[in-house]
Amino acid sequence: MTDEVSSTIDTPTETAIKVMHADVIEQFQKVHKKYTHQAGYMITTIPDELSKEFITKHPELKWNQVYNYYASEHVSILSCTIYVSVFGKRFPIILERPLKQDHHCEFEDYFGFGGHNAGYTTYRIIARMPNKFDAELDISTVLTSREEVNDAYVKEVLLFLVLGGYIKYWKGCDELRLWFIEKQFNFEGIKCSDMILNFIMQNYEFDTEN
Numbered sequence: 001m002t003d004e005v006s007s008t009i010d011t012p013t014e015t016a017i018k019v020m021h022a023d024v025i026e027q028f029q030k031v032h033k034k035y036t037h038q039a040g041y042m043i044t045t046i047p048d049e050l051s052k053e054f055i056t057k058h059p060e061l062k063w064n065q066v067y068n069y070y071a072s073e074h075v076s077i078l079s080c081t082i083y084v085s086v087f088g089k090r091f092p093i094i095l096e097r098p099l100k101q102d103h104h105c106e107f108e109d110y111f112g113f114g115g116h117n118a119g120y121t122t123y124r125i126i127a128r129m130p131n132k133f134d135a136e137l138d139i140s141t142v143l144t145s146r147e148e149v150n151d152a153y154v155k156e157v158l159l160f161l162v163l164g165g166y167i168k169y170w171k172g173c174d175e176l177r178l179w180f181i182e183k184q185f186n187f188e189g190i191k192c193s194d195m196i197l198n199f200i201m202q203n204y205e206f207d208t209e210n
Helices: 003-010 021-035 048-057 105-111 139-143 151-163 170-182 192-203
Strands: 043-046 064-066 077-086 089-098 125-128
Touching: 021 139, 021 151, 021 170, 043 048, 043 192, 048 125, 077 151, 077 192, 089 151, 139 151, 151 170, 151 192, 170 192
Parallel strands: none
Antiparallel strands: 043 125, 064 077, 077 089, 089 125
């Protein structure tokens, strides 16, 4: 999530093997079919220093008290929604943070705390991806909306795969990333979750009435 990583994935690659939109669509659909599921969703943890900065920067953002049984069956947590746009489409990302401690393993695992809530902080934020994709959104139309198939386009494809709710496992994003690497696009050493998190924290917006 450094400037170096960001500049690397945004720079078009001159040596990439010729890849057509149809090839991307076919591979996207394969990964989507393989790694989707009716239940669940993907999450990633925002580093505490970024979470604290975000919370401090936006005191006007309303955090709602909700229950999430994946995080805890015993206590409620705080939740709000931000939005990011990929390929001109706006996708909701749910942010979740602790309201109070819960000394159960599911709570510690969900928020990434150690045993007995070691490292507990109310600034810990989990970013939760959509648990459903828009069945009426035509993937082929979206993936052909950019004329050039280059590194910047590939980055959007990976973002669309995750932020659009098309997969439920990070392995799916990595599998598609590796396919692009085989085609000589410049995505070596880039962790999908870091790329997604970096994008979210640089491009979020939210509704003022949230």
